[in-house]
Amino acid sequence: MNIVVVGSVAYDSVETPHGSRDDQLGGSATFFSIAASKLGATSGVVAVVGEDFRDSDRAILSDHGVDLNGLSVVPDGKTFRWGGRYHEDMNDRDTLFTHLNVFQDFAPDLPQAYEESSFVFLGNIHPGLQSNVLDQVESPRFVALDTMNLWIETTRDKLVEVLGRVDCLFLNDEEAKQLTGQHTVARAAQHIQKMGPETVIIKRGEHGAILFSQEDIFYAPAYPLEYVTDPTGAGDSFAGGFMGYLARTGDFTPANMRRAMIVGSLVASFCVEGFSVDRLSEVGDEEIKRRYGSFVDLTSFEPLSL
Amino acid sequence: MNIVVVGSVAYDSVETPHGSRDDQLGGSATFFSIAASKLGATSGVVAVVGEDFRDSDRAILSDHGVDLNGLSVVPDGKTFRWGGRYHEDMNDRDTLFTHLNVFQDFAPDLPQAYEESSFVFLGNIHPGLQSNVLDQVESPRFVALDTMNLWIETTRDKLVEVLGRVDCLFLNDEEAKQLTGQHTVARAAQHIQKMGPETVIIKRGEHGAILFSQEDIFYAPAYPLEYVTDPTGAGDSFAGGFMGYLARTGDFTPANMRRAMIVGSLVASFCVEGFSVDRLSEVGDEEIKRRYGSFVDLTSFEPLSL
Numbered sequence: 001m002n003i004v005v006v007g008s009v010a011y012d013s014v015e016t017p018h019g020s021r022d023d024q025l026g027g028s029a030t031f032f033s034i035a036a037s038k039l040g041a042t043s044g045v046v047a048v049v050g051e052d053f054r055d056s057d058r059a060i061l062s063d064h065g066v067d068l069n070g071l072s073v074v075p076d077g078k079t080f081r082w083g084g085r086y087h088e089d090m091n092d093r094d095t096l097f098t099h100l101n102v103f104q105d106f107a108p109d110l111p112q113a114y115e116e117s118s119f120v121f122l123g124n125i126h127p128g129l130q131s132n133v134l135d136q137v138e139s140p141r142f143v144a145l146d147t148m149n150l151w152i153e154t155t156r157d158k159l160v161e162v163l164g165r166v167d168c169l170f171l172n173d174e175e176a177k178q179l180t181g182q183h184t185v186a187r188a189a190q191h192i193q194k195m196g197p198e199t200v201i202i203k204r205g206e207h208g209a210i211l212f213s214q215e216d217i218f219y220a221p222a223y224p225l226e227y228v229t230d231p232t233g234a235g236d237s238f239a240g241g242f243m244g245y246l247a248r249t250g251d252f253t254p255a256n257m258r259r260a261m262i263v264g265s266l267v268a269s270f271c272v273e274g275f276s277v278d279r280l281s282e283v284g285d286e287e288i289k290r291r292y293g294s295f296v297d298l299t300s301f302e303p304l305s306l
Numbered sequence: 307m308n309i310v311v312v313g314s315v316a317y318d319s320v321e322t323p324h325g326s327r328d329d330q331l332g333g334s335a336t337f338f339s340i341a342a343s344k345l346g347a348t349s350g351v352v353a354v355v356g357e358d359f360r361d362s363d364r365a366i367l368s369d370h371g372v373d374l375n376g377l378s379v380v381p382d383g384k385t386f387r388w389g390g391r392y393h394e395d396m397n398d399r400d401t402l403f404t405h406l407n408v409f410q411d412f413a414p415d416l417p418q419a420y421e422e423s424s425f426v427f428l429g430n431i432h433p434g435l436q437s438n439v440l441d442q443v444e445s446p447r448f449v450a451l452d453t454m455n456l457w458i459e460t461t462r463d464k465l466v467e468v469l470g471r472v473d474c475l476f477l478n479d480e481e482a483k484q485l486t487g488q489h490t491v492a493r494a495a496q497h498i499q500k501m502g503p504e505t506v507i508i509k510r511g512e513h514g515a516i517l518f519s520q521e522d523i524f525y526a527p528a529y530p531l532e533y534v535t536d537p538t539g540a541g542d543s544f545a546g547g548f549m550g551y552l553a554r555t556g557d558f559t560p561a562n563m564r565r566a567m568i569v570g571s572l573v574a575s576f577c578v579e580g581f582s583v584d585r586l587s588e589v590g591d592e593e594i595k596r597r598y599g600s601f602v603d604l605t606s607f608e609p610l611s612l
Contacts (some may be wrong), residue, residue, distance in 0.1 A: 017489060039612075090490075091482055177395055183323060184396075186532040207513035210530060219527040219604050224516055226492040249611065258607040285612070292610045298525050299605050300562040304598045305555065306345075306591070 001067050002247040003036055004114045004140075005029050005195035006046040006133045007123020007236070009053070009061075009071065011077055012258065013083040014232055014275070016090065021230075024276035025057045026081065028146070032231035034277050035267045036242025037064040038288060041247040043121075043240075044114045046070040046133060050077035050102045062279065067112040077102035089230050091206060107161035110136040119247045121239060122166070124148050127158040134165055142252070144243055146235070148300075152179050160195060168199040176202055185210065186217075197255070202244070203235050211261050216254040220261040221289070221298060223269040230275045234268045237280060241267030266291040307373050308553040309342055310420045311335050312352040312439045312447075313429020313542070314409065315359070315367075315377065319389040320581070322396065322536055330582035331363045334429035335387065335454070337539035340583050341546025343370040343572045344594060347553040349427075349546075350420045352376040352439060356383035356408045366583065373608060375417040383408035396534050397512060416442040427545060428472070430454050433464040440471055448558070450474035450549060453505075454542070458485050474505040476545055482508055483484045491516065492523075505563070507548070509541050518565050522560040526567040526605060529575040529597070536581045540574045543586060547573030572597040 007028030033043035044067035051073060080103040083096035108129055118141040122130040130145060137143075143166045151159050152175060159179075163169060169190060169192060171179070177190035189200040189212035199213040206228075208221040242264035249256055260274055266288065274277040313334030320327055339349035350373035359377060367374060386409040389402035416437055424447040428436040436451060443449075449472040457465050458481060465485075469475060475498055477485070482494035495506040495518035505519040512534075514527040526558040548570035555562055572594065 049549060088489060089480070129369060174395070182392060184530070184532055184534055186530045190532075204513060207510060208525075208527075217530060218607070219514075219530070220607075221514075221525040221527065223524060224492040225526070226488070226490055226496075228490055255608050262607055263610070289610060289612070296607075296609075298523060299607075301524070301526075301568055301602075301605075302561050303602075304565060304569070304595060306595070 001044045001114065001117055002041045003043045003119040003121055003243060004046060004110065004117040004133070004137060005123060006108050006130070007032060007121070007125060008080050009045065009047040009049050010080040010082055012232055012276070013081070013096070014230055015085040016230055017086070017088055018229055021275045023081070025060060026232060028236040030061065031236035031271065031280070032121055032123060032240035033061065033066045034064050034280055035237040035271065036244030036247070038267055038280070038283060039244035039248045039263065041244035042067060044070055044111070044117065046108045046110055046114070048072045048074060048102045048106045050074055050079040052167065053079050053264060059176050060277065064281070070114055070223060072109070073142040074102040078141070079163045084232070086231060090231055093231070108133045108136070118142065120144070121243055122146065122162070123236065127151050127155050127162045131158070131162045131165070134162065136163035142167050142243070142246060144170065144239065146170040146239060147175070149175050149178060149205065164196040166197050168201065169197040170201045170203055170235070172203045176200070201261070203238065205231070205234065208265060209238065209261060211257060212295055213254065213257050216257070218258045218261055220265045221295070222265055223294065223298065225269060225273065228272045229279070231272050233277070234272050238264040238268040241265075262292060262295050263288075266295060281288065307346045307350045307420065307423055308550060309349045309350060309425040309427055310416065310423040310439070310443060311338050311349045311427040311429060312414050312436070313338060313427070313431060314386050315351065315353040315355050316386040316388055318538055318582070319387070319402070320536055320538055321391040323392070323394055324535055325551065327536075327581045329387070331366060332388065332538055332582060334542040336367065336583065337542035337577065338427055338429060338546035339367065339372045340370050340586055341543040341577065342550030343372065343514040343552070344552035344573055344586070344589055345547060345554045345569065347464045347550035348373060350376055350417070350423065352414045352416055352420070354380060354408045354412045356380055359385050362466050366587065370587070376420060378415070380408040386606070387514075390538070392537060396537055414439045414442070424448065425549055426450070427549055429453065429542065433457050433461055433468045437464070437468045443471070448473050448549070448552060450476065450545065452476040452545060453481065455481050455484060469498070470502040474507065475503040476507050476541070478509045478510055482506070492518075507567070509544065511537070511540065514571060515544065515567060517563060519560065519563050522563070524564045524567055526571045527606065528571055529600065531575060531579065534578045535585070536579070537578050539583070540578050543577035544570040544574040547571075568598060568601050569594075572601060598605075
C-alpha cells in the first residue's frame, strides 16, 4: 500500500441545476483514493461508516484496489451524511445539512499494515485527529494535509502544531490569507512554508491551483469544461491525483511536482463531469494521457518576438 | 496612429489597505493607452475632461506618445470622478461614488486622422456610444469591446447590436454567463462567438484570463505578486497590452494571440504594483521581457512520464 488516507466516507445528497441525487457515495477519503488509483497508487482508507453502508459502494472502492482494512463499521450506526445545493454558476454552494452520525465518535486506529506507508493524506478533519493518525505512521516520506476555515477559526493552535509535521498543505485563497494575515497568496504561502510545509498548494476551484514548493512557483489551470455536472469532490480528487502521481513516480523534483499538479487538475476535471464517482470510476490511462495533452494545448505559448 | 480608444479619462479616489489617494489619474482610456504604449503602439484617445484636468496629467499621456487630439475639454466642466474602497484581500471593492460630470453629455467625435485606424478599442461605456465611435472608423482591421453587467442588464439590445460588429469581446465570468444564460464560460464563449466576436477573452482578475479564439482555447494566469498596491485599471491595462502587442506585430495567428494574452497579463501585473499609472509609466522593454520569462517559468511543465 502506498498511501494512508484519513477522511470521510460519506453519503451525499446534492442538488445542482442539472439534477439531484440522494445518498450518493462521497467523502474526502472516497474521492481521494479513487483518484489516486487512476495513477496506479493504492490507498489504505482510515474512516468509519455505519451499518447502512452499501455493499455496492464497498465494491466500488475495492474494485479500485482501495484497501478497506482501516474502514470500521459501527453496528447499528449511520454513515456520515452531507447535503448541499449548488447555485446556477456551480461556484457557490449552500450546505443544507451535515449529519456526522458515526463520525461523531471517530477515533482513527490504523491497521498494522498501514504503519509503514510512505505517503499520508490527512483529509479535512479535526487537526487533533490528523495528528493522531500521523502518530501511528512510523516514518512517512511525504505527508499532505487538507484543512478549512472552520479549523483555522476554532482550533488554530492544534492546526499549527500538526502543520509543523507535514510536507504539503492544501487550502484555498481565503484560508491561506486567514491563516497568515497576509493579503496575497504569494506572501501567505511564504508564511505557511515557515510554519512547516515546504509545499503549499492553493486550490482555486474552477480557476485551477498554484503550487509553492520551496523556491518554485507553478500555476496549473482548471480545464474549461463545457459541462459541469457535480463539483463535489473536486478538491479531494485533485489531491488524490497529485499524490497518486508522486507515489507512483517517487520523484519529488520540481519538474515532477509540476507534472503532479497537472495530473491533479485533470483528474479533478473528470470528477466534476459526473455525479459522485460515476465519471471518475470509468476513466482509464488513455483518457488521462489525452487530457494531459489538452492541458499542454491550453497553456503553451512561444517566446516573445519583439 | 495604430489604435483608436474610446473610454474614460478620469480622476479616481481609491482607498486600499496600503494607503489612499485622491484625484489620481485614471480611466479606461488612460490605462489602455499607456499600457499599449509599452508595446510600442500609439493610441488616439477619444474622451472628454473638464477644465480641471491637470497639465501634468496631460503630459503623462503625451509623454507616452498618446495622441490627445480626440480629448475634448469642456470649459468650466469637471472631469469624471470615481471613488472606490478595496477590501483587505483586494478582490472586492465598493464603489463609493461615481460623478459623471462632463461625461454626462459625452458625444464622441473622432478627429479625421483617427478615421483610418486599423485597431479600435471600445472601452466600457454605453453600447450606443460604442456603436457611434465605430461608425466613424472607415475599415478597421481589429475591433475589441469591453463591457459590464450594467449594459447587459439595461441596454442588452444595443449591446448585442454592436457585438455583431466587433472581433473581440472582453468580459468577466459572471458577465459571460449573464449575457448568454450558460453555466460554464466554455459554453458562454461559444454562444458569444455566434453573436459576432470571433475572439472572447474572459477576464478573471487575480486568476488571469482565458482566450477563446475561433477553435483555440488558451489560459493565461495572473502573476502571483507578493504585493498589490492598487488593482484599479488592471483590466484596461490587460486590454492595452493585448492590443498593443497585436498592433505592434500585425500577426493574428493563434500562436501570436497567445503571446498577446501573456503580454496583457504581464502589463496588468505591473499596473497593480503602483497607484494610478505610477508603476506602469516607468516600465521599460527589459522589464517586460524579464516578466515574460517569469510567465514561462510559472506555467511550463514537461510531458507525462507514466
